[in-house]
Amino acid sequence: MSSYAQQSVKEVMKKLQEYVDDINTNIENLATRGPVSKYVLQYEDLRGRLTLSFDEASAGVACNLDSRGFHVLCNATKEVVGHVKPYSITGLMATYHAKNEYCLLTDMYQGFDVIVRIISQLEQD
Template identity: 70%
Template sequence: MRKLGETKLKLKSTVVAIFIASEENSSIQGVGVDALVKDGLLKKLKQGPLFWIDTADKQPCIGTGGLIPWKLHVTGKLFHSGLPHKAINPLELAMEALKEIQLRFYKDFPPHPREQVYGFATPSTMKPTQWSWINQIPAECRISGDVRLTPFYNITDVIKKLQEYVDDINANIEKLDTRGPVSKYVLPDEQLRGGFDTANSGVACDLNSRGFQVLCKATGEVVGHVKPYSIIGSLPLIRELQDEGYDVQIAGYGVCQHHLPIRRLIFHDYMRADTTEVY
């Protein structure tokens, strides 16, 4: 904004800058961009591109992934490790059940042809990220993980399918592979349960929009090259903006090094960002 004030450019368009709170809409809801949309304060912005500045590496980000956190609660039968034939080992059961769930997931949601167009480094994935259990051959264990979904699949369809996998495994538990001569998963009180938390959908930006073309041209002029990319990480809220009819385009000027406890930036990159955004 200062750059616009200093250069006093005669623009053919109106520039509106919005500084939002609660960027990921997680800790405090109803005070960020979702509240602005709900109150109709952004309606006029549908007449032009909306640039969401929240990624990294100075290049247009043209796609993001959806996120489905999940938890699989596996119930077995507690018993001494020296008498495994009297136990149902939930760790083994969890490994076999998760293997079956993953095989079904990758069959139903294979790499999508449009992922290559958008440059996604990976297709949709479903994998565990945390594991916890209690002592002996435990009575139960819990596995947590996530689904990272490219924007070409519907979040609701995936959640429905995952629940179908779990329900079918529950109904046919004896058909799972076992591990050794005394490993088994069938006892009267045995159950396998799955549950799913809240989810965010991914975004595929409109590559034919004027907003995308302008962003690419400005990036090329200032940075020296243009290499749009997509990430399987999720950016909450912007899919909702896209669904409301906004031409959402994404860029950012931080340093991309996973999820650091403290986000990093290079001041020189932000000075170039100033130039890019007013080009």
């Protein structure tokens, strides 16, 4: 992992912790569902608290770029799409995880073709 990527992850973790600290400092200002749904119970001397913990953090691709599976995926994608971008084999990046997410049926055909080629390559060995 590059030092830039690692630094970026650390910066994100630090920023998230700052948000959590701010929430804890101002927890009485969080919206509630009414007078019996509070984060601070003054008479009981109780105060809610948000905690955040991190497991091992990493940045970048979550696979071994030298693995057989990754190479098969790249080869199959290149055969079908004409370039090696396995993360975008089914179309419209602008619609991914959008409020009204969708894809085109033609893009699904393309994704299916990539899967067929992956299976074919794996069966050849």
